[in-house]
Amino acid sequence: xxxxxxxxxxxxxxxxxxxxxxxxxxxxxxxxxxxxxxxxxxxxxxxxxxxxxxxxxxxxxxxxxxxxxxxxxxxxxxxxxxxxxxxxxxxxxxxxxxxxxxxxxxxxxxxxxxxxxxxxxxxxxxxxxxxxxxxxxxxxxxxxxxxxxxxxxxxxxxxxxxxxxxxxxxxxxxxxxxxxxxxxxxxxxxxxxxxxxxxxxxxxxxxxxxxxxxxxxxxxxxxxxxxxxxxxxxxxxxxxxxxxxxxxxxxxxxxxxxxxxxxxxxxxxxxxxxxxxxxxxxxxxxxxxxxxxxxxxxxxxxxxxxxxxxxxxxxxxxxxxxxxxxxxxxxxxxxxxxxxxxxxxxxxxxxxxxxxxxxxxxxxxxxxxxxxxxxxxxxxxxxxxxxxxxxxxxxxxxxxxxxxxxxxxxxxxxxxxxxxxxxxxxxxxxxxxxxxxxxxxxxxxxxxxxxxxxxxxxxx
Numbered sequence: 506x507x508x509x510x511x512x513x514x515x516x517x518x519x520x521x522x523x524x525x526x527x528x529x530x531x532x533x534x535x536x537x538x539x540x541x542x543x544x545x546x547x548x549x550x551x552x553x554x555x556x557x558x559x560x561x562x563x564x565x566x567x568x569x570x571x572x573x574x575x576x577x578x579x580x581x582x583x584x585x586x587x588x589x590x591x592x593x594x595x596x597x598x599x600x601x602x603x604x605x606x607x608x609x610x611x612x613x614x615x616x617x618x619x620x621x622x623x624x625x626x627x628x629x630x631x632x633x634x635x636x637x638x639x640x641x642x643x644x645x646x647x648x649x650x651x652x653x654x655x656x657x658x659x660x661x662x663x664x665x666x667x668x669x670x671x672x673x674x675x676x677x678x679x680x681x682x683x684x685x686x687x688x689x690x691x692x693x694x695x696x697x698x699x700x701x702x703x704x705x706x707x708x709x710x711x712x713x714x715x716x717x718x719x720x721x722x723x724x725x726x727x728x729x730x731x732x733x734x735x736x737x738x739x740x741x742x743x744x745x746x747x748x749x750x751x752x753x754x755x756x757x758x759x760x761x762x763x764x765x766x767x768x769x770x771x772x773x774x775x776x777x778x779x780x781x782x783x784x785x786x787x788x789x790x791x792x793x794x795x796x797x798x799x800x801x802x803x804x805x806x807x808x809x810x811x812x813x814x815x816x817x818x819x820x821x822x823x824x825x826x827x828x829x830x831x832x833x834x835x836x837x838x839x840x841x842x843x844x845x846x847x848x849x850x851x852x853x854x855x856x857x858x859x860x861x862x863x864x865x866x867x868x869x870x871x872x873x874x875x876x877x878x879x880x881x882x883x884x885x886x887x888x889x890x891x892x893x894x895x896x897x898x899x900x901x902x903x904x905x906x907x908x909x910x911x912x913x914x915x916x917x918x919x920x921x922x923x924x925x926x927x928x929x930x931x932x933x934x935x936x937x938x939x940x941x942x943x944x945x946x947x948x949x950x951x952x953x954x955x956x957x958x959x960x961x962x963x964x965x
Contacts (some may be wrong), residue, residue: 507845508671509699509752510716512636518545518547518557519545519557519951521534521545521568521593521777522534522537522543522696527864527902528650528876533811534764535895540704540890540894540900541894541897542897543900544556544560545557546607549564549577550576550577550920551575551576551577551919551921552567552575552576552918552919552926553726554576554920558732559720560901561901562794562897562901562902562903563902563903563905563926563929563930564576564903564918564919565902565903565916565917566903566904566905566917567916567918567931568768568773568890569742569768569905570742570747570768570769570795570860570917571768571769571771571878572695572767572769572773572781572919573703573746573747573769573773573817573826573919573920574773574820574821574826574919574920574921575773575919575920575921576624576773577773578772578773578820579855579873580749580780580816580818580819580823581772581773581774581816581817581822582774583815583865584812584813584815585774585809585812585813585816586955587777587811587812588808588809592700592947593808594802594806595807596804596806596807596808597920597931598803602647602806602808602811604806604808604811604812604815605624605806605811606620607811607815607947608624608811608814608815608818608905609613609621609779611815612766612779612781612818613781614644615751615752615818616751616752616764617781618696618760618762618783619764619781619782619783619785620758620782620784620787621781621782621784621787622779622780622781622782622783622812623638623740623779623780623787623800623805624777624779624780624802624805624810624915625767625777625778625779625780625802625805625898626776626777626804626805626807626810627657627767627776627778627803628656628676628739628741628742628765628768628778629657629659629774630657630659630778630802631655631658631741631766631767631778631779631780632661632662632665632705632737632739632765633657633659633661633662634658634765634780635663635705635737635739635763635765635780636648636661636665636703636705636737637661637790637800638763638765638780638786638787639702639703639734639735639737639762639783639786640702640703640788640861641700641790642734642735642785642786642789642790643702643703643733643734643735643885645699645700645701645702645733645734646680646702647680647681647682647695647698647700647701647702648664648665648681648701648702648703648704648705648737649681649682649684649695649701649703649705650664650665650666650682650684650704650705650811651667651683651684651685651686651687651693651704651706651707651710652683652684652685652686652807653665653667653668653686653710653712653908654666654667654686654706654707654710654712654716655666655667655668655671655707655710655712656673656705656707656709656739656741656775658740660675660679662929663675663678664678664679664680664681665679665681665705665714667683667686667711668908668909670909675911679756680863682695682701682734684704686706686717686797687715687716687717687718689724689725689728692704692724692725692729693728696728696729696867697732699732699733699734701729701734701918702735703729703734703735703736703737703762703909704729704734704735704737705724705737705738705739705860706736706737706739706741707726707738707740707742707743708722708738708740708743708748708752708753708756708757709742709743709837709856709857711742711907711915712907712908712911713862713907713908714855714856714860714861714862714907714911714913715855715917716855716856716857716864716903717757718902719757719807720740720757721757721760722736722754722757722759722930723757723758723759724794725729726761726762728757730843734764734893735762735786736759736761736762736763737761737762737763737764738752738754738759738761738763738764739765740752740764740765740766741765741767741768741778742768742860743860744764744766744767744768744770745766745768745769745770745817745821746769746821746827746830746858746920747769747830747858747859747917747920748830748831748856748857748859749827749828749831749834749857749858749859750752750858750955751827751829751831752764752766753916754896755903756857760783761783761850762783762786763780763781763782763783763786764780764781765778765779765780765781766779766780766781767779769811769817769847769920769942770814770817771813771814771817772796772814772816772817772820773811774809774813775807775810775813776808777810777811777813777814777867785803786932792912816900823945824921824943824949826920826921827919827920828834828919829922830859830920831858831962833859833918833922833923833927834857834858834859834860834861834927836857836927837859837861837916837918837927837930837931838854838861839859840931841854841863841931841934842929844935844938847938848867848938848941849866849868849869849936849944850866850868850888850941851863851864851865851866851868851938851961852864852865852912856916859916859917859918859919859922860915860916860917861915862907862911862913863889863913863914863916864911864913865889865892865914866912869954873929881912884910884912885912886906886908886909886911886912886913887911887912887913888912889906889907889911889912889913889914890906892904892937892938892941893906895916895937895940896933896934899933899937900933900937902929902933904916904928905917916930945946951963
């Protein structure tokens with residue numbers, strides 16, 4: 506009897522939660538159970554996925570941005586079938602395979618001013634490479650990073666992570682320096698010490714969906730260059746068309762020294778990441794034949810990953826998805842602003858393209874203010890979770906709170922969305938916000954979810 510993955514999946518459908526609880530991170534099924542998100546998911550296509558009961562869900566999270574092209578895009582699926590059928594000599598290690606060269610060429614064509622590419626397997630690996638390259642190229646050690654920043658969870662990338670909840674318990678980390686996001690004066694003070702290798706920054710922060718102020722990236726680069734430092738722009742979530750440009754830093758008219766990219770580059774199939782560099786940086790890192798493998802990865806540049814990425818770039822061009830992200834992002838934002846005009850709980854709507862943050866704030870009415878204060882006393886930012894839960898459980902739409910202790914919801918729909926998906930989301934969001942005019946209604950709804958899950962767990 507040979508291996509049959511379909512039979513294995515069918516035999517164990519519904520066992521995911523118990524297997525995770527027994528053998529993986531037990532807090533994941535516990536958390537999903539608590540908020541009522543625990544489902545047996547069985548299929549996915551485009552912007553939608555289904556559970557075992559046949560319920561259809563609209564995905565406005567897209568795997569934290571991985572599924573920019575939606576799930577199971579037929580062109581990428583076919584390309585992967587084709588490269589498997591080709592039976593290539595892959596990951597020989599002592600050869601120069603074709604596909605990484607082709608993908609590097611394609612990426613650099615979309616990144617004027619960049620010269621070379623290092624491939625990795627994930628966003629955090631791309632960041633690790635950028636940090637090492639910056640230190641090697643400049644001969645300096647200290648890296649500046651911003652409050653609320655998120656660059657990954659390996660030790661190097663965690664050292665430039667501005668979220669304390671991720672850092673706690675893993676000290677000591679690298680001796681890098683936290684500065685306020687968007688503050689050029691802070692950069693100027695730090696680089697004056699002469700030991701700054703780089704600033705790493707997201708053009709739009711994933712935690713909170715905060716946009717870099719106009720001119721910030723260019724001003725930061727000027728200050729860094731004056732003292733021999735480099736600008737690293739982390740485009741792991743914002744890149745590959747998410748914001749209505751291939752890279753979000755294009756809005757600022759700046760050419761960074763190093764750029765990291767991942768997530769959507771995979772097409773949602775095979776992990777792949779890249780670190781792009783301006784001229785001169787690779788020459789300092791790989792400065793001699795003895796340093797040929799001074800930074801490398803066994804799986805980097807494998808044929809499946811390169812094929813997925815090449816197919817992804819082709820689909821983006823063929824289907825006009827960058828223009829669609831800009832157009833649909835504007836359409837979605839305008840719809841949200843119309844809803845926001847009737848709900849003073851909505852404090853701000855911000856973002857670019859299809860990376861949008863909805864921030865909630867203290868309402869005007871006395872009764873609503875009391876409930877808001879109560880919720881924030883219990884846990885800062887709890888109101889946003891009280892919106893996410895009914896969107897999912899009542900309206901079958903997946904969103905996420907944009908960060909710990911933040912009253913912000915982040916929207917990351919697929920770049921392929923159209924009128925149906927936008928109308929579905931806006932209708933559901935408006936219904937939830939209508940309940941929010943009596944915030945206690947959301948609290949009651951969330952409380953019912955907690956009680957129901959507790960009863961299910963206890964068997965009562």
